[in-house]
Amino acid sequence: MHLSFIFASISLALFIYGSVPYVLSVKRGDTNPQRVSVYIFLILTALSVLTQFAEGATLSLVLPAFGFCLNIAVITFMKKSDIGKIRAIDKFSFVAAIAILGLWAVTNSAALAIILLVLVNIIAKVLITKKVYNYPHSEPVKSYVFWILGSIFTVISVGSLDWILLLPAFNNIVTLVIIVAVMMLSRKKTAFV
Numbered sequence: 333m334h335l336s337f338i339f340a341s342i343s344l345a346l347f348i349y350g351s352v353p354y355v356l357s358v359k360r361g362d363t364n365p366q367r368v369s370v371y372i373f374l375i376l377t378a379l380s381v382l383t384q385f386a387e388g389a390t391l392s393l394v395l396p397a398f399g400f401c402l403n404i405a406v407i408t409f410m411k412k413s414d415i416g417k418i419r420a421i422d423k424f425s426f427v428a429a430i431a432i433l434g435l436w437a438v439t440n441s442a443a444l445a446i447i448l449l450v451l452v453n454i455i456a457k458v459l460i461t462k463k464v465y466n467y468p469h470s471e472p473v474k475s476y477v478f479w480i481l482g483s484i485f486t487v488i489s490v491g492s493l494d495w496i497l498l499l500p501a502f503n504n505i506v507t508l509v510i511i512v513a514v515m516m517l518s519r520k521k522t523a524f525v
Contacts, residue, residue, distance in 0.1 A: 343485035350478025369456035457507035468518035
């Protein structure tokens with residue numbers, strides 16, 4: 333059995349372990365996802381699979397394919413909540429994401445396409461970061477930690493130092509760590525108020 337396959341399998345297991353409780357928490361109403369980011373992620377994960385495949389990725393496709401299924405499940409169970417109201421920043425972010433995806437559609441370079449998808453991912457993660465700053469208990473830290481670990485194993489599963497294939501997973505690690513840090517600092521801040 334090839335090591336890349338083992339690392340991709342570990343990555344998938346970590347994502348599943350973090351995601352199943354997340355989806356169930358959304359279904360119960362305990363977790364309130366940032367609505368626009370979920371729709372951005374749905375589009376992104378579908379396009380990410382296609383783009384990485386065009387660049388030659390194999391086992392690293394596990395993460396975006398699983399992410400697509402996760403976003404379908406989250407959208408299915410999302411409830412309307414005060415946190416989920418669409419605000420001006422959400423509309424701007426969605427329009428910016430769609431504009432960048434428009435560039436993605438016309439590029440002839442798979443590498444540039446991956447960079448554009450990472451930019452859209454960052455836009456969605458900024459929305460989540462803003463939300464967890466204001467509502468630090470609206471997301472489960474445990475799921476994010478498992479997603480970070482899953483992303484680390486995704487990086488390892490690529491099996492080469494091809495920066496363009498590594499970029500989406502590295503971006504995921506960095507942005508998820510930022511979200512967890514903001515969440516934890518905001519929780520500490522509200523504990524002392």
